[in-house]
Amino acid sequence: MSSPILLSQRSHQARDLPISFLMQQAVENRDCLSLAAGLVDPDTLPVNVTKEVVARVLATKESGNRALQYGTTPGSEALREQLLKHFCKLEGLPESQTSVSAEQIICTTGSQQLLSITSEILLNPGDICMVAGPTYFVFAGNLVGVGARPITVRTDEQGMDPQALDLALADLNAAGQLDLVKLIYVVSYYDNPSGVCVSAERRKAIVDVAKKWSRNHRIMVLEDAAYRELHYDGPELPSLWSYDDTQSYVIYTQTFSKTVSPGIRVGFGIVPQELVAPICERKGNEDFGSANFNQAIIQEVLSDGLYAEHLEKVKASYRRKRDAMLEAADQYFSDLDGVSWVHPHGGLYVWMSLPKEVVTDFRSPLFQEAVNKGVMYVPGSFAYAGLEMPPNHQMRLSYGVLDPAGINEGMRRLAESVRVVLR
């Protein structure tokens, strides 16, 4: 027998991620209708667009070589220039009026890599990150992985409540712990899992609270805008980033995984000038640059009308599917007392709350009943970070993968399951 392998402290911290369990559940229940998977709509995956764009990237030996050679750690200059233009357009800013430069843009393997790197470079064990409740569970895993402590801030259908955030920071200050607070994490558009979009007033207010409590050191806001461009209706809001006129408090992240392809997996960040070097140093250690070929593909997609055209298609498809889910919720759940859900204006998720006595976790009778009836969801308790007793009566329902008929049938089965448990 070999002697045991000793894992690092960090590795032990990281042991408890729900995503592997979720994937295993999905594999074991392949015939279930999945309202769980966060995958993107297979119908809208850009097979033809990618064909066209790759042909352009590889059209000449010169352009092909550029794409197939090593790139640099922060990513291709040409793409970063393109991303700056793209971002300014989203913000409704003329490029000439913004002082942000392409140097502050860093390309990553999905936006996830930037969430992970940000945790690595800012958080020591014991440091505090303020999060919404519920929040994105993979980022909660990043916090656990670096030994940081998430503190949940009251959150409602307008997003994280800045007054609650302010009070929580005041309490931490009174307890002598303000020096530990390094980060406020906000999924600003159509949150995963809650579907909530932070309201315009709260965007400014959250940034202001970060500034207010930045005393001995700066409290950074990590703005996760992964779902920003999956907008279906309602107002299109400027980022939290745009409310920070000093461009020094907000780390902004976005990705083309949802709008183009998660298999290509190009994300990016816009970061304060002084974080460029530490982020690149960390990324240099991890992979010294994401795949250059993929960056060339996204650059080409963005360079003409292809992107806008494809995005419209994607949005139209998701809008239909969101509507199908909301209609099915009305159809099957509205007569159930104590059931409520959030109406999302974008993104991929509907967040549903059941009566408090209906437990939703993997070990619950409801989950078992749902699997028996052939439908899966993500238990809401996964999405609370740092709470001893997280709410356990909620579900994340995704309309990403199924078609409208499948969504309706999935919702019907789920409502049936709830009825069985309530009986």
Place this chain on the structure above:
Amino acid sequence: MSSPILLSQRSHQARDLPISFLMQQAVENRDCLSLAAGLVDPDTLPVNVTKEVVARVLATKESGNRALQYGTTPGSEALREQLLKHFCKLEGLPESQTSVSAEQIICTTGSQQLLSITSEILLNPGDICMVAGPTYFVFAGNLVGVGARPITVRTDEQGMDPQALDLALADLNAAGQLDLVKLIYVVSYYDNPSGVCVSAERRKAIVDVAKKWSRNHRIMVLEDAAYRELHYDGPELPSLWSYDDTQSYVIYTQTFSKTVSPGIRVGFGIVPQELVAPICERKGNEDFGSANFNQAIIQEVLSDGLYAEHLEKVKASYRRKRDAMLEAADQYFSDLDGVSWVHPHGGLYVWMSLPKEVVTDFRSPLFQEAVNKGVMYVPGSFAYAGLEMPPNHQMRLSYGVLDPAGINEGMRRLAESVRVVLR
């Protein structure tokens, strides 16, 4: 003025990587002939192969969708099956005779990501990793990044000396530090920077030393086989991995960055069964899976004769360029007393030692003279980890980028520069 951003302890540790400085030097001296860059041969980048293979991957909506959707954290099953076959072929093992399974294969963003993840999951601050002298400087950066201590083991033209390794571990044991030794890092084929290939006897011996000193815990061998398939002449040796019949001491890493394309950046590892979960958990935190599209490309490249054919072309080109560099070394350096170099049988590098009094670092008169004459190299001192006074009279010379005429001219300029300094 904003208050200062506090970086994590880890970020401070990571601040001193030479790669950014090297890249900056390259950017600032674009008209220099580069014997420094570790880029791959642009002439052999597989523009047409990639075109052909992408067309196949995207041929049907179904196969295209598979490639453009999210994959799983360890990578596509189909690719991992393919990689198992590929690896068995390299080892000369019939697949039926190996007990390693595709489950033990993990796909990464280049092999670099697996080097980084291995450091993360095995090393606590203060832990020890035994390394060759010289060794791969990016991995040395990973060690510094996690706060681990590299200890350099005597290394010669046969690679890391197992007797010296054994003695070093005996010394550490005597000093009560054996419990801190977690890892032995070996670039087993045509080392970056030294070009050295670990000899057959030493392969077995290094694994045996790891086993011998694995008392309270297992000392793992991290085998970096990035250059394995860039073999030009001499024997083709089996891996260190193959000498561990328990399949529990060696973490084996390889990449298609050198043999196919660094812009596609698909690497992989073969790891002991019990490390699959910790590695996937860490990778799940970092990016929950490298780009699926790229994995589909590599799978397709490997699936028929395309890979073998392309590899032959790549090797023929590098072999010519290696020969050009060795001939130029003979031509321009052989009359210089105290200059010697290693004859590599594969890989991308010639390691050259100058007389001890000729300093080669960035601040040296030689480096300045070389830049003035229009040639760049990588100073050898970067490649020593954990030594207080690293040797400072060596150079890593790469024949990756230039053509044979450029290599000859670069070597001529370099020899001229050495003569100027020696005068």
